Amino acid sequence: MSLHSAGSASGSPADGVARGGVPNAQGRPTPHFVVHNKTDTVGVVVVETVHAGDQLSGWVMETDETITVTAQADIPLGHKVAIRPIKTGDTILKYEHDIGRAIEDIGQGGYVHYHNVKTKRW
Template identity: 55%
Template sequence: MGNPHLLVHEKEDTVGVVVVEELKAGTDMLCVVTHDNSSFNLQSKMDVPIGHKIALVDIKAGDTIWKYGQDIGKAIADIKQGEHVHVHNVKTKRW
């Protein structure tokens, strides 16, 4: 296994975190699940900065976003698998 492009904490998570600089659209990403060290591949649909999230599955507006096995907010727009997940399409449920 090479160096991962994306880290996922729990198998139930719906997003992973980019861990490489300058991830480009069309990249066949190596994704590693840190909980059990399993891996899978996923294609990035957008350029995504390091530290930002990518959808692991299609997410519908209103769906809960899961990261670290925790509810981190809700989608405010539909997000396709492989797309950038950030403040433009996710909102916290706290406010």
């Protein structure tokens, strides 16, 4: 994961459709995913098309930084991407909240969903 200061991540192309990675009015890439807190282990995809192998740009809202990961799988809009490697048994944090534990290793850029995360309640 690379990390650098980004400033605001607002802006979109002239047609009004935000496409991740396309420079916005400030010259920064429009994010493919957002992360609320630096301690989060996942980001939420905010564009419609993420395919395995895509280089993704993400905005960490708490620190106003941009991070990059390579998608390891196709990930739908609104679903989660691992922003760092996650080991079996690790807690998954989204919006600085515990949303479950990994039931298998998930690589950086991996699709984080019900097939590899389980609640801690049951």
